[in-house]
Amino acid sequence: MKTTILKHLSKIEADHDIRILYACEAGSRAYGLANENSDYDVRFIYIHRIDSYLSINKMEDVINAPISDLLDIHGWDFKKALHLFEKSNPSLLEWLHSPIIYIENSNVIDQLRELTKDTVSLRAVGYHYLHMAKRNYQQIDATNAKSYLNVLRPILVCLSIEKNRAFPLLDFQKHVVDICRDKEVEREVNELVKLKVRQEGRPNYQRLNVFIEQEIAFIEDIVKQLPAQTNDKMTHILNCIFKETLKSVWKLKF
Incomplete structure (x- = not known):
């Protein structure tokens, strides 16, 4: 199944002209509660080319790709993911901590995991x-x-x-x-x-x-x-992460 999942993710990249930074399993398989009838819930974070972020046109920040009853693929744009990270979104945090990883193409995911320790509410x-x-x-x-x-x-x-x-x-x-x-x-x-x-x-x-x-x-x-942790510099930190990732993925200089 992993080969099939990677094939579909590669097609999504080509069809939408994006790069997938991270893809993982969510749901029962990530929790260790799957049985033989459990479906695959693949979740991913992707980044557009820079022109999409500079355009006044509405940008595609969610991609849904239900493949079959057995396989569901769903992704969030990196900028959207960073906004949700700043709000301590539990779904995103679960993705980042999934034990089943299909793609991890950038060290930015480790950066976010590390930030989780000090910034999550x-x-x-x-x-x-x-x-x-x-x-x-x-x-x-x-x-x-x-x-x-x-x-x-x-x-x-x-x-x-x-x-x-x-x-x-x-x-x-x-x-x-x-x-x-x-x-x-x-x-x-x-x-x-x-x-x-x-x-x-x-x-x-x-x-x-x-x-x-x-x-x-x-x-x-x-x-x-429970602690409601805050970091006054969080927006600045995430902005820097976004810019550096955009430059790194698309080989940009600015």
């Missing part, structure tokens, strides 16, 4: 995942493993942020080992993962419900205490 990110957990719990299918995992994942992300004071890795089961204080809950979560991935687990949903409700209440208390 963990409070804003925490509120995002808290709201996701609450919304998904309100809509939960009480007998569906994926539905439960869609609640548990943002809860564990919040707990990881609270414990480690950093944007977490995406691997769901590492969160389980790192975060779950109750071994019985850990066992039930692992049963849930087995049911989702291999169709063979038997989780105790009642115990999971108690855990979810307790942890949501706990996160609501602590999320406002």
